[in-house]
Amino acid sequence: MQAPAVGLVANPASGKDIRRVTARASVFDNQEKTAMVRRCLIGVRAMSDVPIRYLPDASRLVEAALDELGFDAEPLDIVPTRGAVDTTRAACALRGATVVITLGGDGTNRAFAKGWLDAPLIPLSTGTNNAFPMMREATTAGAAAGVLASGDVPIEAVAGRSKVIHVEIQDQPRDIALIDAVLTKERFVGARSLEDPARFVAAMLTRADPAGVGMTSVGGFVHPLSAREDAVLKLEFEPGSSRVVHAALAPGRFERIGLAQIAAIPLGESMCLTGPGVLALDGERERVLRKGQHALLTAHRDGPWVIDVSKVLRHASGCGRRA
Amino acid sequence: MSQPSDDVLRDIHRRMVRIRVFETEAGRMAEAGKIPGALHLYVGEEAVAAGVMVHLSDDDWITSTHRGHGHLIAKGGAFDRMFAELFGRATGYCRGKGGSMHISNMDLGMLGANGIVGAGPPIAVGAAFSTKFRKTDRVAVSFFGDGASNEGSFHEAANMAALYKLPVIFVCENNGYGEYTPQANHQAIVDVADRAAGYGMPGVVVDGMDAMAVYESAEAAIDRARSGEGPTLLECKTYRFFDHVGVRGMGLSYRTDEELEEWQKRDPIHLFEARLAELGVLSRDEAAGIHEGILEEVKAGIEFAESSPLPDPNTLLDDVYA
Amino acid sequence: MASQTSNGREITYIAAIAEGAQAILAEQDNAFIAGEDVAGAGGVFGSYRGLLDEFGPDRVVDTPISEEGIVGLGVGAAATGLRPIIDIMFMDFMGECMDEIANQMAKMRYMFGGSAKLPITVVTMSGAGLNMAAQHSQSLEVWICHLPGLKVVAPSTPHDAKGLLIAASRDDNPVFVVMNKLSLRNRGTVPEEPYEVPIGKANIVRPGDDLTIITYSRMVSEALTAAAALAEEGLEAEVIDLRSLQPMDTDTVIESVAKTHRAVVVHEAVRFAGLGGEIAAQIQELAFDDLDAPVARVGAPFSPVPFSAVLEQTYLPNADKIVAQARSLLGG
Numbered sequence: 001m002q003a004p005a006v007g008l009v010a011n012p013a014s015g016k017d018i019r020r021v022t023a024r025a026s027v028f029d030n031q032e033k034t035a036m037v038r039r040c041l042i043g044v045r046a047m048s049d050v051p052i053r054y055l056p057d058a059s060r061l062v063e064a065a066l067d068e069l070g071f072d073a074e075p076l077d078i079v080p081t082r083g084a085v086d087t088t089r090a091a092c093a094l095r096g097a098t099v100v101i102t103l104g105g106d107g108t109n110r111a112f113a114k115g116w117l118d119a120p121l122i123p124l125s126t127g128t129n130n131a132f133p134m135m136r137e138a139t140t141a142g143a144a145a146g147v148l149a150s151g152d153v154p155i156e157a158v159a160g161r162s163k164v165i166h167v168e169i170q171d172q173p174r175d176i177a178l179i180d181a182v183l184t185k186e187r188f189v190g191a192r193s194l195e196d197p198a199r200f201v202a203a204m205l206t207r208a209d210p211a212g213v214g215m216t217s218v219g220g221f222v223h224p225l226s227a228r229e230d231a232v233l234k235l236e237f238e239p240g241s242s243r244v245v246h247a248a249l250a251p252g253r254f255e256r257i258g259l260a261q262i263a264a265i266p267l268g269e270s271m272c273l274t275g276p277g278v279l280a281l282d283g284e285r286e287r288v289l290r291k292g293q294h295a296l297l298t299a300h301r302d303g304p305w306v307i308d309v310s311k312v313l314r315h316a317s318g319c320g321r322r323a
Numbered sequence: 324m325s326q327p328s329d330d331v332l333r334d335i336h337r338r339m340v341r342i343r344v345f346e347t348e349a350g351r352m353a354e355a356g357k358i359p360g361a362l363h364l365y366v367g368e369e370a371v372a373a374g375v376m377v378h379l380s381d382d383d384w385i386t387s388t389h390r391g392h393g394h395l396i397a398k399g400g401a402f403d404r405m406f407a408e409l410f411g412r413a414t415g416y417c418r419g420k421g422g423s424m425h426i427s428n429m430d431l432g433m434l435g436a437n438g439i440v441g442a443g444p445p446i447a448v449g450a451a452f453s454t455k456f457r458k459t460d461r462v463a464v465s466f467f468g469d470g471a472s473n474e475g476s477f478h479e480a481a482n483m484a485a486l487y488k489l490p491v492i493f494v495c496e497n498n499g500y501g502e503y504t505p506q507a508n509h510q511a512i513v514d515v516a517d518r519a520a521g522y523g524m525p526g527v528v529v530d531g532m533d534a535m536a537v538y539e540s541a542e543a544a545i546d547r548a549r550s551g552e553g554p555t556l557l558e559c560k561t562y563r564f565f566d567h568v569g570v571r572g573m574g575l576s577y578r579t580d581e582e583l584e585e586w587q588k589r590d591p592i593h594l595f596e597a598r599l600a601e602l603g604v605l606s607r608d609e610a611a612g613i614h615e616g617i618l619e620e621v622k623a624g625i626e627f628a629e630s631s632p633l634p635d636p637n638t639l640l641d642d643v644y645a
Numbered sequence: 646m647a648s649q650t651s652n653g654r655e656i657t658y659i660a661a662i663a664e665g666a667q668a669i670l671a672e673q674d675n676a677f678i679a680g681e682d683v684a685g686a687g688g689v690f691g692s693y694r695g696l697l698d699e700f701g702p703d704r705v706v707d708t709p710i711s712e713e714g715i716v717g718l719g720v721g722a723a724a725t726g727l728r729p730i731i732d733i734m735f736m737d738f739m740g741e742c743m744d745e746i747a748n749q750m751a752k753m754r755y756m757f758g759g760s761a762k763l764p765i766t767v768v769t770m771s772g773a774g775l776n777m778a779a780q781h782s783q784s785l786e787v788w789i790c791h792l793p794g795l796k797v798v799a800p801s802t803p804h805d806a807k808g809l810l811i812a813a814s815r816d817d818n819p820v821f822v823v824m825n826k827l828s829l830r831n832r833g834t835v836p837e838e839p840y841e842v843p844i845g846k847a848n849i850v851r852p853g854d855d856l857t858i859i860t861y862s863r864m865v866s867e868a869l870t871a872a873a874a875l876a877e878e879g880l881e882a883e884v885i886d887l888r889s890l891q892p893m894d895t896d897t898v899i900e901s902v903a904k905t906h907r908a909v910v911v912h913e914a915v916r917f918a919g920l921g922g923e924i925a926a927q928i929q930e931l932a933f934d935d936l937d938a939p940v941a942r943v944g945a946p947f948s949p950v951p952f953s954a955v956l957e958q959t960y961l962p963n964a965d966k967i968v969a970q971a972r973s974l975l976g977g
Contacts (some may be wrong), residue, residue, distance in 0.1 A: 417756060419758070438748070442749055448717060449721020450725045452718055452722050453725040474676065479709070487959070645818050
């Protein structure tokens with residue numbers, strides 16, 4: 001067990017892909033991300049003087065905020081590449097921190113969990129399709145991290161454990177997804193986003209929320225499934241099917257999607273997907289499957305602890321702690 | 324987004340290899356002292372030109388940069404007339420009056436390489452104004468660099484394109500350096516795409532080393548432009564494998580070999596060939612054959628240029644005016 | 646009140662510009678006007694009043710205050726088949742768009758080996774005398790006359806303003822029509838129908854045998870006033886309105902000097918490195934033996950244009966200064 005510390009990982013690349021054009025997603029510029037980092041830092045420091053350790057990203061999101069605030073914080077020993085691997089490396093380096101605040105989308109948190117599967121996270125949304133991170137004011141999210149790091153509140157009392165889809169691909173490194181894994185008949189990773197529902201083959205979802213955006217919306221309109229339920233949703237697609245769901249595939253974009261099969265299966269039960277195709281993990285095309293190559297998907301509840309900011313702060317106020 | 328046919332994939336590959344081989348040989352010619360003047364080579368950035376241009380016809384316009392050969396090749400430029408221009412011959416696309424930095428071909432919709440950083444975007448806005456004025460569905464694509472994104476001309480053009488909802492695609496080829504100055508020393512931002520929101524258009528960051536990422540992003544932006552929704556800023560993160568000028572340039576130490584090697588691991592042609600081979604669209608042998616065939620074409624182009632006449636001195640004053 | 650004459654009516658210089666612009670849009674389907682406040686406001690000087698209503702917002706286009714963008718738009722539109730009329734409100738603003746003028750517009754055709762054609766007209770305003778001070782009063786025509794690929798005309802009368810504007814719009818080259826703001830209310834006879842004043846042709850506005858005054862734009866009227874004063878002293882000055890600065894009608898100048906043997910070049914622009922130096926050089930190259938005296942020059946002093954009226958009037962060349970130069974030339 002390390003000494004108490006707050007980790008901070010801000011992904012400069014989130015919220016900038018082609019869905020700004022193919023859908024109506026917001027441009028999440030880096031000035032806004034730095035502003036959120038700044039508010040986070042202020043929140044942490046309002047509650048605690050624990051060390052803050054951060055990923056020194058190529059866009060200097062955190063450094064810019066620190067410079068302005070005059071706060072001290074410790075950069076992780078990582079030379080940024082601007083790739084998702086930076087986030088995964090940061091997760092490895094942060095193992096043992098009391099709590100980590102991530103700024104990004106589903107992809108950022110997936111990259112983080114690849115490096116530290118059961119991390120205690122406060123995931124703040126700055127991405128495109130954000131089922132995993134929450135829309136939360138950064139100031140109080142930072143405050144919650146500060147409270148946790150000062151040790152007054154036990155994590156188990158204020159956090160829930162996430163489901164994770166474990167992905168095993170023949171002849172390839174293992175991978176994970178926090179929200180969904182989708183096989184699509186694309187031939188390239190390309191611009192990464194999932195665009196054409198006519199090419200969807202099958203999917204596994206850890207949550208299906210009609211109020212969400214992305215694959216979670218597709219599942220949510222036919223078979224809602226919460227993050228707390230010990231099951232995952234298995235979907236098989238069929239373009240000409242009479243069973244059509246009208247879902248928000250991306251921000252500002254509804255699609256009619258034909259479904260062949262929908263079934264909830266318990267955690268631990270596997271689903272096999274076979275190439276050729278591209279496997280999208282948490283909404284982004286990630287892995288190419290050759291013809292006949294299998295990917296085995298199995299979900300377990302062994303993922304990050306996601307912290308409920310309100311619970312933390314209520315707990316702190318109940319303890320008589322002053323702001 | 325369309326699923327590109329195998330023919331389209333081979334077309335993109337061919338355009339990239341045409342650029343690579345042409346530029347490599349042009350670099351050799353320059354180092355051998357056979358090409359006069361400054362030569363800014365496009366090697367490393369091929370996926371951007373090819374991934375965009377495969378969507379365009381001769382009726383669509385582009386503006387280019389000082390690093391413009393790749394754009395012209397991807398737009399359909401012929402090696403013989405291009406080399407003739409680089410060699411300053413009368414048979415060149417510009418009759419020996421433009422050279423590398425001004426190479427152009429109006430019939431192919433190529434409004435010129437440009438020696439002035441940032442000069443292209445306003446001209447592309449004019450070309451797009453023109454296509455909209457005539458009620459055609461043609462578009463204008465403006466290529467420019469991270470350095471040019473600091474020129475006022477870019478900002479004026481971006482504002483006007485968004486204001487008039489013109490069919491312009493601003494393609495920023497962010498190769499990390501404005502000439503010899505690293506991006507961190509010339510702008511306080513990392514993603515030029517962040518600037519788009521300030522003008523009221525979408526800004527997208529694209530992996531400029533991945534031809535299909537460029538292809539898909541360009542398709543979306545071009546569709547948006549053709550349907551009258553206005554401009555898009557596509558920022559393609561890329562890298563120049565050669566120096567700012569020439570192959571080894573002026574020998575300035577402003578970037579490390581390690582950095583270059585890191586980027587070369589993601590050589591856009593190697594990445595694309597590997598995937599095309601996996602897909603069975605283009606075997607390794609077929610790809611090698613394409614490189615060889617294009618090299619022959621390049622050699623023929625050089626031969627054409629070298630055997631072409633120099634401009635008649637009496638043509639000096641031709642075409643100052645129409 | 647416009648009064649009918651046998652050849653036309655008397656209208657103002659500004660009305661003549663508007664008529665010319667209207668005629669261009671009416672006759673050329675691919676022509677459009679773009680610039681700051683040209684549409685809704687009809688031009689800050691009123692040059693384009695009524696055109697938005699007649700031709701609509703696709704052809705009379707208000708732009709942001711972005712001179713480089715506006716000129717670039719004109720260059721791109723011209724190269725791709727349109728015939729833009731680009732308005733740069735004050736000539737002083739050329740500093741904002743000089744790259745698009747000097748490196749793009751002027752050179753594109755030549756750099757491209759003749760494959761591009763740029764039928765673009767730029768309308769702009771020059772001249773002092775309205776207390777607009779240093780940044781809204783300059784006569785910078787020499788900047789653009791120095792650029793191969795551009796043509797430059799500078800009308801002195803309502804008649805020439807309309808005729809040169811129409812000629813510029815029909816030309817397949819970039820043509821700058823340098824208007825003059827102090828002349829805007831001047832009246833003159835202007836035919837109603839469209840007509841061209843040929844580019845490259847000077848106009849002898851007053852014949853004379855004793856000396857030649859070579860000038861253009863608003864200084865034509867000052868030269869005529871000076872010539873009238875000189876005539877009272879028995880000296881007959883020939884006054885040449887160049888009208889076109891690039892190309893320049895050197896033949897008319899040389900023929901006149903061959904007859905009068907004396908020349909004064911007059912312009913409102915700063916004398917140093919002004920067009921007067923070029924014209925004087927051409928005269929001594931082509932008519933050295935005809936000269937009885939050095940070529941004299943009248944121009945503004947080497948100073949920014951001042952604001953205060955008394956300073957501005959001191960700064961400006963005028964009839965008195967021309968008369969004084971002419972007298973000294975004639976040994977008077």
